[in-house]
Amino acid sequence: MKYAIPAWDLTSIPVASSDEVFPVRRVYCVGRNYAAHAREMGHDPDREPPFFFMKPADAIVPNGSTIPYPVATSDLHHEIEMVVALKSGGSDIAIENANECIFGYGVGLDLTRRDLQGEAKKLGRPWDMGKGFDRSAPCSPLHPVSETGIIDAADIWLKVNGETRQTSNLNALIWSVPETISYLSGLVELAAGDLIYSGTPAGVAAIERGDVLEGHVDGLTDLKITIA
Numbered sequence: 001m002k003y004a005i006p007a008w009d010l011t012s013i014p015v016a017s018s019d020e021v022f023p024v025r026r027v028y029c030v031g032r033n034y035a036a037h038a039r040e041m042g043h044d045p046d047r048e049p050p051f052f053f054m055k056p057a058d059a060i061v062p063n064g065s066t067i068p069y070p071v072a073t074s075d076l077h078h079e080i081e082m083v084v085a086l087k088s089g090g091s092d093i094a095i096e097n098a099n100e101c102i103f104g105y106g107v108g109l110d111l112t113r114r115d116l117q118g119e120a121k122k123l124g125r126p127w128d129m130g131k132g133f134d135r136s137a138p139c140s141p142l143h144p145v146s147e148t149g150i151i152d153a154a155d156i157w158l159k160v161n162g163e164t165r166q167t168s169n170l171n172a173l174i175w176s177v178p179e180t181i182s183y184l185s186g187l188v189e190l191a192a193g194d195l196i197y198s199g200t201p202a203g204v205a206a207i208e209r210g211d212v213l214e215g216h217v218d219g220l221t222d223l224k225i226t227i228a
């Protein structure tokens, strides 16, 4: 087969302590998955069904990058999240089988053009341009679950210029990782290479040019991103 135009490389993420990389297929994100964040966004954190949006795979940014302040926004927000990478998938995955799909975990940022997202919410329009823009998904190297074990309780935090902005624990997720995988697999068929950004705790706020963001989940490599 011959491509009509030159084909591009698959997006990939380094695997920690390895010379291998993880190929990225799709990037799913969970909305409002910590009660305190749901409240700060003006929503009742009752256990409504989870909802999802996506970012393009090539929105992934490697650890240590300096990224330009995005175009078309004056309200860029940070959302620190644990990223779950899948080594297998399927449809209608049972909660008790969901952890078997996990390849590993990373520390991610769901960068958000909050002004565009807010406008989209108000007008009942899609979130894509608020969420799925270029370089909107920084992610640390992935740590295989064989090394970390299942992560269901770990501190997660984000510092901006050394000052803590977001802090919580994975045990505060409204929808746990296996519940999220199970629910999402009832909406789409999941597959190896898929990433799930598992939601952000409270404390989201604007970032500015020159800010240095450091994200952490216990047991994983810290994520460091600079906004140019």
Ligand code: MN
Residues within 6 Å of the ligand: 029, 030, 031, 079, 081, 110, 197, 199, 200
């Ligand atoms: Mn998010």
